[in-house]
């Protein structure tokens with residue numbers, strides 16, 4: 090039996106494949122972006138309480154009232170997007186499901202969706218699964234900004250949406266207000282939606298500010314703002330995300346979400362309320378801890394003889410491997426996972442097929458304990474510094 094043309098038209102995730110190779114060869118996994126430390130104890134306790142107190146059946150499809158209220162408050166206060174829990178908020182199984190549900194709710198076959206490259210690898214298959222055509226615009230090294238003229242040229246009469254991921258995976262770029270205003274202006278001119286991925290909204294370095302494009306003038310009515318609990322609260326396995334959208338878009342998103350998954354895990358939704366009610370000190374400590382990890386990661390990349398691209402946010406660092414003379418990023422990544430025992434992700438997996446930009450780049454993920462980073466250093470530096 091053959092699989093469908095649709096399923097045949099994209100590959101399995103390279104990032105998750107690297108994690109599988111890591112399990113096979115052992116060593117240190119700096120490929121997939123998940124923490125190797127525990128979430129805050131109070132939210133684990135809240136999850137246990139919810140399991141004991143009867144939250145074990147389906148919740149309301151689009152999310153428990155308490156969690157939708159907490160997300161609406163977060164949107165209103167932190168993102169500066171006034172949100173109503175009943176008409177604007179849908180709770181999903183991760184930002185991943187929110188993205189595919191939003192695209193399926195907004196796009197028709199033949200519609201175009203603008204995607205910045207490099208990109209988090211889900212967006213390509215998401216576009217295909219929603220029968221839309223991706224149009225890619227380059228984020229350029231070394232600071233990963235786009236050329237406004239190239240972006241303007243990518244918008245056509247068929248453009249229905251642009252995906253905006255800030256802070257950005259894999260580059261760590263934090264889009265400035267001015268960059269977001271340029272994107273917003275094009276959305277308004279072309280009657281297009283911004284569909285965002287703000288999953289790293291709380292992880293920013295060097296006093297940078299997170300700006301939500303949905304908070305800019307005229308954008309609230311044409312933005313789906315997506316985020317979730319995975320990264321902010323170190324619970325990537327809980328699969329809890331949300332989409333904040335204008336009422337009509339919310340109706341579409343809820344409809345798709347209902348038939349994709351019925352609903353997100355009920356007891357964990359309860360625990361996420363506790364998470365979103367953590368005090369401001371939690372977020373300050375999160376930034377301090379990630380800043381220490383970021384600085385350490387950059388230092389290790391340099392000590393191993395590579396050029397780092399210092400991230401402004403999120404928890405990934407791209408590195409230039411051209412000093413080593415490897416044929417390409419895939420060959421080098423396989424050498425690292427098999428011979429050195431460090432799993433990373435080849436840069437080309439963040440670019441459209443055929444684009445050369447990622448061929449001498451790899452991505453390190455650093456949501457790890459400092460001991461884990463030290464173990465990676467102990468493998469990388471002796472193997473690479475003499476190469």
Ligand SMILES: Cc1ncc(COP(=O)(O)O)c(C=O)c1O
Pocket residue numbers: 122182183184185186209254257258286288316317318319325328329330
């Ligand atoms: C940019 C980006 N969006 C979404 C996700 C996944 O989010 P979730 O766990 O909420 O599905 C990731 C995970 O690495 C990511 O890097």
